[in-house]
Amino acid sequence: MQALKARIIELLSSSPHAKSPDAEAEQILFHVLRVSNQSLRKPSDLSTHGPTPNASQTLEALHIAENRSKGVPLQHLLGYQFFYSHEYQVNASTLIPRPETEILVDEAIHYLISRKLAPNFRFAELGLGSGIISCEILYHFPRCSGLASELNSDAIKLAKRNLEQHLGSDCESRFQILPAPSPSTGFEVFCPHGPFDLLISNPPYLSLQDEIEKEVHIHEPQHALFPLGECGPLDPMFFYQNLIDHFETLLKPSGAVFFEVPHERAESIEHLFLSNGLYQTRLIPDLTGRPRVLFASRNAN
């Protein structure tokens, strides 16, 4: 086991892609040995107390490490990523769940608890992706219901699998997915179904001018990163402006908006909201201290 781990670390360290070769090597070993990390007191116990990998597990681990050293995201090679309170299947059809989005979900959940909303409150999410945001809200508030839009049909299939795995088939009665008819359709898809207590989204928000890691550019879908219309890139503020155009119809007077935002444009987006009727706003920082989540409502809450 120690020799295999050393070989994996050597492969990962030989390329610039794995930022923490040791931690990634452990994740690969946990994966091929099918060991849950809860079953060990600490991850390093794997090398000393874990099962010995057989020949096929050794080959699988080395195959993953080789592809990882070529820049393929580890989550795509393992097929899953832990997010908030569950493990989610991931693939190349949508964004890999990010720690920043855990802040969005955590803030929304704490807000919903503190507001003591009716347990059957309703929400809408733009850009469902792998399903992480809607799934966590539905899981933590078992009587709420919601809708989510998504452009990519493969992402919809992936999200359905994740929702069913964590919520059971019963979630169909309280959650509906609306396929977006075009890349430049935004919150208007929800208009026949509103108003809502919560509007939430981690929309595509990057601009081609923003600094983006090469690995992200190559391996994650363009429609998850950039607002794109039929004829090319849209303004990076597109989905925030689109919310402004529709919130009067979609948001209950007592409702709240939670949006993930690019730190480069966080203040501009907050200003856009404040000058268009969302009079109460708060920017929440990510783990690096940069503004990443925007809360907004019509009134002081």
Ligand SMILES: C[S@@+](CC[C@H](N)C(=O)[O-])C[C@H]1O[C@@H](n2cnc3c(N)ncnc32)[C@H](O)[C@@H]1O
């Ligand atoms: C940044 S990803 C977020 C995915 C997921 N909610 C998360 O937080 O990991 C944005 C998602 O919006 C989807 N999307 C892009 N344009 C859209 C549109 N016009 N309507 C609905 N979804 C769209 C993308 O396919 C992608 O899955």
